Amino acid sequence: ILNVEQSPQSLHVQEGDSTNFTCSFPSSNFYALHWYRWETAKSPEALFVMTLNGDEKKKGRISATLNTKEGYSYLYIKGSQPEDSATYLCAFKAAGNKLTFGGGTRVLVKP
């Protein structure tokens, strides 16, 4: 079983502040790194799918970077808003077709 770690497990952010958190994954046999946002009482939704070392993706105030050589990805939230409160999951795809998920980072944005 592949080891995908996310840190921190949870964090509280003041509205308007920016924050970031980490996903660590194996640096070998890399195919893709997925980020999903999972809001309470909803289904997880894809944010980004990243494949290339050095790749940067952006969607609104949320962005992500990827370092496949050292095996980590950062997710950034700029100017956090209450609607950003969710659990953010990363998932590693090696050769083969399945994703291995990290434990998630639970973000709570306080008004």
Added chain:
Amino acid sequence: DGGITQSPKYLFRKEGQNVTLSCEQNLNHDAMYWYRQDPGQGLRLIYYSQIVNDFQKGDIAEGYSVSREKKESFPLTVTSAQKNPTAFYLCASSISGAGVLNEQFFGPGTRLTVL
């Protein structure tokens, strides 16, 4: 509306009974997946299917069984052999299993409680 449906949302069963969780998608996706989530943990893959009439074990398949007789349906049976069946179960699908960029689309989940 295209999407994935899971039913029921909450399910209660007595210990020793088999129970089947439903998952249906109308996205015309080839690949479907079952995950389990326990408190404080991430999603763990139970079974996945890349095409009709074919499926593979995931990381925690023991005590579970699946079938894929139709493209749109991928039911999961939790058998009495599963030692800790109480959990939240998520079904997902993707256009295909092989594509590097294929994101997964998730259903709303079923919370199973075994009494």
